[in-house]
Amino acid sequence: MSKIKSSNLGYPRIGESREWKRALENFWSGVISETELIEKTTEIRLRNLKKQQEKGIDLIQVNDFSLYDHVLDTAITFGIVPKRFNYTGGKVDVHTYFAIARGTDGAVASEMTKWFNTNYHYIVPELNDVTPSLVENRALTFYKEAKDKLGIDGKPVILGPVTFVKLAKGYDPQEFSTIVETFVPLYIQILQELVEAGASWVQIDEPILVTQLSKEEIAVVEKVYEAFAEHVPHAQIILQTYFEKITAYEKIVNLPVKAIGMDFVHGDSLELLKTYGFPKDKVLAAGIIDGRNVWRANLAEKRTILEVVKQLVHHNQLIIQPSCSLLHVPVTKTLEQKLDNVIYDGLSFADEKLDEAVTLAKGLNHGTVSVQADLDQANEAIKQLIETYQSNDEIRKKVAHLTTADAQRSIPFAERIEKQKQRLQLPLLPTTTIGSLPQTPEVRRTRTKWRKGEITDQAYEQFVKEQMKRWIKIQEELDIDVLVHGEFERNDMVEYFGEKLNGFTVTEFGWVQSYGSRCVKPPLIFGDVSWDKPITVKESVYAQSLTERPVKGMLTGPVTILNWSFVHNTTPRYEIMKQIALALQKEIESLEEEGITIIQVDEPALREGLPLDRKKWNEYLTQSSQAFRLATATARADTQIHTHMCYSNFEDIFDCIDDLDADVISIETSRSHGEMVSTFEENTYQKEIGLGVYDIHSPRIPSVDEIKQNIKRALQTIAPNQFWINPDCGLKTRKEDETIAALKVMVQAAKEVRNKQLASQK
Numbered sequence: 001m002s003k004i005k006s007s008n009l010g011y012p013r014i015g016e017s018r019e020w021k022r023a024l025e026n027f028w029s030g031v032i033s034e035t036e037l038i039e040k041t042t043e044i045r046l047r048n049l050k051k052q053q054e055k056g057i058d059l060i061q062v063n064d065f066s067l068y069d070h071v072l073d074t075a076i077t078f079g080i081v082p083k084r085f086n087y088t089g090g091k092v093d094v095h096t097y098f099a100i101a102r103g104t105d106g107a108v109a110s111e112m113t114k115w116f117n118t119n120y121h122y123i124v125p126e127l128n129d130v131t132p133s134l135v136e137n138r139a140l141t142f143y144k145e146a147k148d149k150l151g152i153d154g155k156p157v158i159l160g161p162v163t164f165v166k167l168a169k170g171y172d173p174q175e176f177s178t179i180v181e182t183f184v185p186l187y188i189q190i191l192q193e194l195v196e197a198g199a200s201w202v203q204i205d206e207p208i209l210v211t212q213l214s215k216e217e218i219a220v221v222e223k224v225y226e227a228f229a230e231h232v233p234h235a236q237i238i239l240q241t242y243f244e245k246i247t248a249y250e251k252i253v254n255l256p257v258k259a260i261g262m263d264f265v266h267g268d269s270l271e272l273l274k275t276y277g278f279p280k281d282k283v284l285a286a287g288i289i290d291g292r293n294v295w296r297a298n299l300a301e302k303r304t305i306l307e308v309v310k311q312l313v314h315h316n317q318l319i320i321q322p323s324c325s326l327l328h329v330p331v332t333k334t335l336e337q338k339l340d341n342v343i344y345d346g347l348s349f350a351d352e353k354l355d356e357a358v359t360l361a362k363g364l365n366h367g368t369v370s371v372q373a374d375l376d377q378a379n380e381a382i383k384q385l386i387e388t389y390q391s392n393d394e395i396r397k398k399v400a401h402l403t404t405a406d407a408q409r410s411i412p413f414a415e416r417i418e419k420q421k422q423r424l425q426l427p428l429l430p431t432t433t434i435g436s437l438p439q440t441p442e443v444r445r446t447r448t449k450w451r452k453g454e455i456t457d458q459a460y461e462q463f464v465k466e467q468m469k470r471w472i473k474i475q476e477e478l479d480i481d482v483l484v485h486g487e488f489e490r491n492d493m494v495e496y497f498g499e500k501l502n503g504f505t506v507t508e509f510g511w512v513q514s515y516g517s518r519c520v521k522p523p524l525i526f527g528d529v530s531w532d533k534p535i536t537v538k539e540s541v542y543a544q545s546l547t548e549r550p551v552k553g554m555l556t557g558p559v560t561i562l563n564w565s566f567v568h569n570t571t572p573r574y575e576i577m578k579q580i581a582l583a584l585q586k587e588i589e590s591l592e593e594e595g596i597t598i599i600q601v602d603e604p605a606l607r608e609g610l611p612l613d614r615k616k617w618n619e620y621l622t623q624s625s626q627a628f629r630l631a632t633a634t635a636r637a638d639t640q641i642h643t644h645m646c647y648s649n650f651e652d653i654f655d656c657i658d659d660l661d662a663d664v665i666s667i668e669t670s671r672s673h674g675e676m677v678s679t680f681e682e683n684t685y686q687k688e689i690g691l692g693v694y695d696i697h698s699p700r701i702p703s704v705d706e707i708k709q710n711i712k713r714a715l716q717t718i719a720p721n722q723f724w725i726n727p728d729c730g731l732k733t734r735k736e737d738e739t740i741a742a743l744k745v746m747v748q749a750a751k752e753v754r755n756k757q758l759a760s761q762k
C-alpha cells in the first residue's frame with residue numbers, strides 16, 4: 001500500500017520577525033546592496049525550507065518564495081516586462097523587477113489588485129506588445145537550490161497558464177485561447193527541465209478553475225493539459241486549485257494529470273466527490289487544514305472527513321495539505337507572549353498548521369491510535385476556547401430586533417445632499433485625501449516606544465497631536481478643501497479598531513503580507529463585538545479645532561473590519577458584522593455630537609470579500625450593504641457620509657456600491673488607467689464620487705498634466721458637480737516630501753480644471 005503523504009502549498013515569505021520586509025526596504029533605500037539583499041533573502045528561504053523538512057512534510061514546496069509577488073515572478077519568467085521599463089531581453093534584473101512593481105521617475109508601476117478573495121495583492125501582468133519567451137526557469141533554479149543545499153526533493157510550484165493569462169491584461173478577451181497557446185511550449189520546456197533535474201512532482205496552480213469559466217475557456221484548459229501530458233508524459237503534475245470548489249469538476253477531474261488538488265475547507269468539495277466520484281488513476285491532494293484562518297483545526301473532525309475521502313480514492317492515493325498557500329496566515333504562534341492561554345492554545349499559524357497536516361497523514365497511515373494524544377489535545381483546546389467565548393446578551397437582542405428601517409438614513413440622498421451643500425459650502429471639484437498621512441519611521445518608532453512603556457501615554461498623545469497640528473497646517477497651505485487628521489495614532493485601519501472594541505484580541509507578531517513588503521496584523525475576533533466609549537473622537541475633534549475647513553471623521557466599515565480579521569466560527573459572520581455596525585453607529589453619533597460634519601467609513605475590503613461562487617453573491621452583497629447602511633443610518637441628514645474602496649474590480653458590484661447609500665465614495669483607479677471610468681458610461685450614478693487621480697503606491701510624483709488628463713477623462717462620464725479630486729488611497733506608505741509634492745500637483749491640477757469649468761459655466 002502506498003503511503004499517504006503530507007504536503008504544503010506555500011510557506012509565508014516574510015520571516016518570523018518580518019526580516020524579509022526589512023531586507024527589501026533596506027535595499028530600496030540604499031542601506032544594503034543587491035548582494036546583501038540576495039544573501040539575506042536566500043537565508044530566509046532556506047530557513048523556511050529547513051523548518052518544513054524538520055516538521056516531516058513529505059512534499060515541500062519550492063519556488064513559492066518571492067522578492068515581491070509570485071504573479072510578477074511568473075511574468076518575469078517569460079520576460080513579460082512592459083515597454084516603458086526599457087527591458088532589452090534576458091533574465092530580468094532585480095532593478096527592473098522592482099521598477100515594474102513600484103514604478104520609477106519615468107515609468108508608472110504596473111497595476112496591483114487583489115489575489116482572488118484575499119487581502120494579498122498581485123501585480124497585474126501586461127501582455128500588450130510582448131512576445132513571451134522562457135528567460136529564466138525559476139522553478140528549476142529553486143528546485144536545484146533545495147536539492148543541492150538541503151537534500152530536499154522539492155515540489156516546484158508554477159502558476160498555471162490559464163490562471164496567469166486570465167489575471168493578466170493588455171489583450172482582447174477574444175484572443176484568450178491564442179494567447180494561452182503561446183505560453184504552452186514555454187510551460188512544456190519548464191516541465192521538461194524539471195523532470196530532467198529529477199523533480200518527482202510539479203504543482204501547477206490554477207485557482208481560476210474555482211471561478212465561473214465559459215465553455216470555450218474550459219476547452220482551453222483541456223487543450224493545455226492534454227498538450228502537457230503529450231509532451232511531458234513523465235511529469236507528475238498536481239493540478240492545484242483553492243479558495244472554492246472546482247466549478248467544472250467533471251471535466252477538470254478527468255484531465256490527464258497525476259493529481260488534483262482541492263480545497264476541502266471553502267466550498268463543498270466533499271459533495272462533488274460524493275456526487276461525481278474521483279478517478280482511480282489519480283491522487284487527490286486534499287486541502288483539509290484551513291490556510292485562510294488561524295484557529296486550531298479540530299483534528300478529530302478532520303479525520304472523520306478524511307476517512308470518507310479515503311474511501312472515495314483508490315488505494316491511499318491521497319495527499320494531506322493546507323487548503324491553500326500559508327502566505328495568508330502568520331508564521332508561528334510560538335512568539336506570542338501576551339495572549340490569554342486559552343486563546344493561545346486555540347490558535348494555529350503556518351508552522352502549527354503544518355504539524356496538523358503531518359499529524360493527520362500519520363493518523364491515516366498508522367491508525368488513529370498513533371495520533372490519539374494530538375487529537376485529544378486539539379479537542380480539549382477547542383472545547384476550552386468555546387467555553388471562554390464572551391457572549392453579550394444585550395447586543396444579541398439588539399441585533400435580533402433589527403428591521404430594514406434601522407438601516408435607512410432619515411431622508412433620501414437627493415434631499416440630504418442639498419442640506420450638506422448648504423452646511424459645507426465646498427467649491428466645485430473639491431479636493432481631499434483618503435485619510436492616512438505618512439507614517440514616517442519616527443511615527444512608527446514613537447508608537448513602538450510607547451507600546452514598550454519607554455514613553456508615557458501623555459508623551460505619546462502629545463507626539464500624535466504635534467503630527468496632526470503640523471499636517472493640518474500643511475494641508476491648509478496646500479489649499480486642500482476637506483482635510484484629514486492623518487491617522488497618526490493608528491497602527492492599521494483595522495487592527496486599531498480591534499484594539500478598542502470588545503470581542504477582539506490582537507497578536508504581537510501575527511503578521512501577514514498584504515502587498516510587496518507591506519504587512520498587516522489582522523486582529524482576532526473571539527467574542528461578541530460591542531462599543532464602550534469613543535474611539536476616534538479625541539483626535540478628530542483636536543484636528544477640527546485647528547482649522548475652519550472640515551476635517552473628516554475617519555472610520556473603518558463593518559465589512560472591512562470583519563474581512564480583515566481572523567474570525568472564529570462560534571458566531572455567524574453576518575451576526576458579527578451587524579454587531580460591528582452597531583458599534584460604529586455609536587462612534588458616528590459621538591463624532592457628530594462633537595461637531596464633525598463629514599465622516600468617512602472605509603470599505604476597501606467589500607469587493608475582496610465577494611464570494612468566488614456566484615451563487616453566494618447575492619447574500620453577501622445584501623448583507624454587506626445592509627451592515628454598512630446600519631452603521632451609517634443614524635447619521636444626521638446634513639452629515640456627509642463618505643466611503644472609500646481600493647485595489648479591486650468594482651464593475652460587478654456597482655449596484656451594491658449604490659446601495660450603500662453613502663453620499664460620497666472615493667475609488668482607487670489610477671493604476672487601472674481609467675477602466676473604472678468607462679463603468680460610469682453604463683450607469684447613471686447620482687451620488688458624489690472621487691476617482692483616484694494618482695497612484696499612491698509608487699514613490700513617483702505625477703505631473704499636473706497627467707492628473708488633469710485623469711480628471712478630464714472622468715468628467716467625460718461624471719458631472720463636474722458630482723466629482724471629487726483625491727489620491728487613490730491613504731498616504732501612510734509614502735514619504736513626507738513625496739506626499740507634499742504630489743498633493744501640490746494634485747491641487748494645482750484641480751484648480752486649473754475647476755477654473756476652466758467655472759469659466760465655461762459663465
Ligand SMILES: CN1c2c(nc(N)[nH]c2=O)NC[C@@H]1CNc1ccc(C(=O)N[C@@H](CCC(=O)N[C@@H](CCC(=O)N[C@@H](CCC(=O)O)C(=O)O)C(=O)O)C(=O)O)cc1
Pocket residue numbers: 119439441444445447448490491492493494495514515517518519520521564604647729730732733
Ligand atoms: C490600505 N490597505 C490596507 C489593507 N489591509 C489592512 N489591514 N490595512 C490597510 O491599510 N489592504 C489593502 C491596502 C493595502 N495594504 C496595506 C497593508 C499594510 C500597509 C502598511 O503600511 N503596513 C505597515 C505595518 C503597519 C503597522 O501595523 N505598523 C505598526 C508596527 C510598527 C513597527 O513595525 N514597528 C517596528 C519598530 C519601528 C522602529 O523602531 O523603527 C517593530 O515593531 O519592529 C505600527 O505602526 O505601530 C508595514 O510597514 O508593513 C499598507 C497597506
Ligand SMILES: N[C@@H](CCS)C(=O)O
Pocket residue numbers: 434435436493554602604644646729730731732
Ligand atoms: N483611511 C484609510 C483607507 C485605506 S484603504 C487610509 O487612508 O489609509
Ligand SMILES: [Zn+2]
Pocket residue numbers: 434604644645646668728729730
Ligand atoms: Zn484604500
